[in-house]
Amino acid sequence: MSRVDLRIGLALSALGFLLAGLGASIAVLARDLGKSTDQLAILSSAFAVGLLIVAVIGPLLLRSFHIGTVLRAGSLLCAVGAAALALAHGFAVAVAGGLLIGVGGALLVLVAPLLLHGPTAAARLTRVNAVSSATGILAPLAIGGVDALGATGRIALLAAVPPLLVLAALAGSGDAPIHEEADRAPAGQILKGWLRVVLAVAVEFCFVVWAVARLAATGVPMSTAALLGSAFPIGMAAGRAIGPINWRGWSPLVPAALLATTGTLLVCLFNQPAAVAAGLLIAGLGVAPLYPLNIAALVAIPGINPARLAALGALASGTAILLAPTALAALAGWLDLRTAFLIPLPLLAILWLVSRDRQPVRVQEPA
Numbered sequence: 001m002s003r004v005d006l007r008i009g010l011a012l013s014a015l016g017f018l019l020a021g022l023g024a025s026i027a028v029l030a031r032d033l034g035k036s037t038d039q040l041a042i043l044s045s046a047f048a049v050g051l052l053i054v055a056v057i058g059p060l061l062l063r064s065f066h067i068g069t070v071l072r073a074g075s076l077l078c079a080v081g082a083a084a085l086a087l088a089h090g091f092a093v094a095v096a097g098g099l100l101i102g103v104g105g106a107l108l109v110l111v112a113p114l115l116l117h118g119p120t121a122a123a124r125l126t127r128v129n130a131v132s133s134a135t136g137i138l139a140p141l142a143i144g145g146v147d148a149l150g151a152t153g154r155i156a157l158l159a160a161v162p163p164l165l166v167l168a169a170l171a172g173s174g175d176a177p178i179h180e181e182a183d184r185a186p187a188g189q190i191l192k193g194w195l196r197v198v199l200a201v202a203v204e205f206c207f208v209v210w211a212v213a214r215l216a217a218t219g220v221p222m223s224t225a226a227l228l229g230s231a232f233p234i235g236m237a238a239g240r241a242i243g244p245i246n247w248r249g250w251s252p253l254v255p256a257a258l259l260a261t262t263g264t265l266l267v268c269l270f271n272q273p274a275a276v277a278a279g280l281l282i283a284g285l286g287v288a289p290l291y292p293l294n295i296a297a298l299v300a301i302p303g304i305n306p307a308r309l310a311a312l313g314a315l316a317s318g319t320a321i322l323l324a325p326t327a328l329a330a331l332a333g334w335l336d337l338r339t340a341f342l343i344p345l346p347l348l349a350i351l352w353l354v355s356r357d358r359q360p361v362r363v364q365e366p367a
Contacts, residue, residue: 004115005124005127005128007071007115007167007170007171008111008112008115008128009127009128009131009132010163010166010167010170011071011074011075011108011112011167012108012112012128012129012131012132013131013132013134013135013163014075014078014135014160014163014164014167015078015105015108015109015132015160016129016131016132016133016134016135016136016139016233017135017136017138017139017157017159017160018078018081018082018101018105018139018157018160019047019105019136019208020133020135020136020137020138020139020140020208020232020233021136021139021140021142021143021156021157022043022044022047022098022208022209023140023207023208023209023210023211023212023213023229024139024140024143024144024153024212024225024226024229025043025085025143025153025154025157026040026043026044026209026212026213027212027213027216027222027225027226028143028147028152028153028154028222028226029043029088029094029154031222032152032154033090033091035091037210037213037216037329042095043085043094043095043098044098044205044209044321044322044325044326045321045322045325045326046095046096046098046099046101046102047098047099047101047102047105047321048102048317048318048319048320048321048322049099049102049318049322050098050099050100050101050102050103050104050105050106050318051102051105051106051109051314051315051317051318051321052314052315052318052319052322053102053103053106054103054106054107054110054311054314054318055106055311055312055314055315055318056311056315058106058107058110058307058310058311058314059305059307059308059311061107061110062110062111062114062307062310062311063307067111067114067115068171069171070107070110070111071107071108071111071167071171072167072168072171073104073107074103074104074105074106074107074108074110074111075104075108075164075165075167075168075171076104076164076165076168077100077101077103077104077107078100078101078104078105078108078160078164079104079160079161079164079165079168080097080100080104081096081097081098081099081100081101081102081103081104082097082101082157082158082160082161082164083097083157083158083161084096084097084100085097085098085101085154085157086154086155086156086157086158087154087155087158088154102318106314106317106318109313109314109317110310110311110313110314111310112125112128113125113295113296113299113306113310113313114299114306114307114310125292125295125296126240126243126244126289126292126293127240127243129240129288129291129292130237130240130241130288132240133233133236133237133239133240133284133288134233134237134241136233136236136237137230137233137234137237138159138230139156139157139230139233140212140226140227140228140229140230140233141226141227141230142156142159143156143157143226144222144223144224144225144226144227144229145223145227147222147223147226148223153222153223153226184303184304189301190298190301190304190309190312192354193294193297193298193301193309193312194298194312194313194315194316195316195354196294196297196298196351196354196355197291197294197295197298197312197313197316197317197320198316198317198319198320199320199347199348199350199351199354200287200290200291200293200294200295200320200351201291201316201317201320201321201324202320202321202323202324202344202347203260203287203290203324203344203347203348203351204236204287204290204291205320205321205324205325206324206325206328206341206343206344206347207232207280207283207284207287207344208232208325209325209328210325210328210329210332210337210341211229211231211232211280212225212226212229213225213337214267214276214337214338214341215228215229215273215276215277215280217271217336217337217338218271218272218273218276219273220273224273225273228273228276228277228280229280231277231278231280231281231284232280232281232283232284233284234281234284235263235280235281235282235283235284235285235286235287235288236284236285236287236288237284237288238284238285238288239256239259239284239285239286239287239288239289240288240289240292242285242288243289244256244289244292244293245289251355252289252293253289253290253293253351253352253355254352255286256286256287256288256289256290257286257348257351257352258286259282259283259285259286260283260286260287260290260344260348261286261344261345261348262279262282262283262286263279263280263281263282263283263284263285263286264279264283264341264342264344264345264348265279265345266278266279266282266283267279267280267283267338267341268338268339268341268342271338283344290351295313298312298313298316299313324343324347327343328340328341328343331343
C-alpha cells in the first residue's frame with residue numbers, strides 16, 4: 001500500500017467508524033433525550049448539509065490550497081465533531097457535532113478520489129473503503145458494549161479522535177492546488193454519473209442510519225440492537241474486501257443489486273432479530289461496491305475538471321444522505337419502520353435503469 005493509500009485509508013477508516021456508528025448514536029441519543037428516533041433524523045441531515053457545503057466550496061478550496069491542507073482540515077473538523085456528538089448533553093450540541101462531522105468528512109471524501117486517480121482508481125477506492133467498512137464493524141459493537149456498561153454508548157465515538165489527529169499530523173502540504181481546465185463533457189453524461197452516486201449513497205445510508213432502530217423495533221434491548229447492527233458493516237467490509245464481482249461480462253452492479261434486494265426483503269418481511277440481522281449482512285455484501293464503482297466512474301469522466309467532479313460527488317452524497325434517511329423516517333412515522341425499509345428497492349431499480357447504457361465495468365487491479 002502506497003503512502004497516499006495509507007493516508008486515505010486512515011482518513012476513511014476513522015470516517016467509516018463515525019458513519020457506521022451514526023445510526024446507533026441516533027438511537028442512543030433519542031433514548032438519552034427522551035425523543036423518538038424519527039425526530040432525530042436531523043442528525044443525518046446535519047451530516048448531509050456538511051457535504052452540500054463542501055460541494056459548493058470544494059473547487060475553490062482545491063484551487064486555493066494544497067490537497068494535504070484540505071485533508072488536514074477535514075480530519076480536524078471530524079475530530080471536533082466526533083467529540084461534540086459523543087459528549088453532548090443537549091440536542092443543539094449533538095446537531096453541531098453532526099454538522100462538523102459532515103463538513104470534515106466531506107473534505108475527506110472530496111480528496112480521496114482525486115488522490116486515488118488513474119486506471120486502478122475503482123480497485124483502490126474499493127480497497128480503502130474496505131478498510132473503512134472494517135473499522136465500521138467496531139462502531140455498533142463499541143457503542144452497544146459501552147451502553148451495556150451503564151454509560152451512554154455515544155462515548156465510544158471518541159475512539160475516532162486519535163486516528164484523526166494522527167492524520168492531521170501526517171497530512172503534508174504535497175499535491176499542488178488543482179488548476180482549472182476547460183469543461184468539454186456532455187451534460188447528460190455528467191448528470192447520469194451524478195445520479196448514480198446519489199442512488200448508491202441513498203441505499204447505503206438507509207441502512208447506516210436506521211438499521212439499529214429497525215433491530216430495536218423487533219423488541220430487543222438497545223444495547224443488543226446496537227451490537228446486532230454490526231451485521232451491516234460486516235457485510236460491507238466483506239463485500240469491499242471481495243471487490244466488485246465481474247461475471248460473464250455483466251456489470252458488477254447486477255450481482256450487487258440482487259444481493260442488496262435480497263437483504264432488504266429479509267429486513268422487511270421478518271420481525272425476528274436473527275432474520276433482520278441476516279438481512280443486514282446480505283444487504284451489506286450487495287451495497288458494498290455501489291459507491292466505489294460509481295464515484296470512480298464519475299471522477300473519471302473525461303473533458304471536465306476533476307475537482308469539479310469530486311465536488312459533484314460530494315454534492316451527490318449530501319443530496320442522498322439528506323433525502324433518503326429522512327424519507328425513510330417520514331414513511332416510518334406514517335406507516336412503520338419495517339414497511340418503510342422497503343425504500344431501498346425502488347432506489348436500486350432506478351440505479352439499474354440509469355446504469356443500463358453503460359459498458360460493463362471492468363475493475364483493473366493495482367500492480
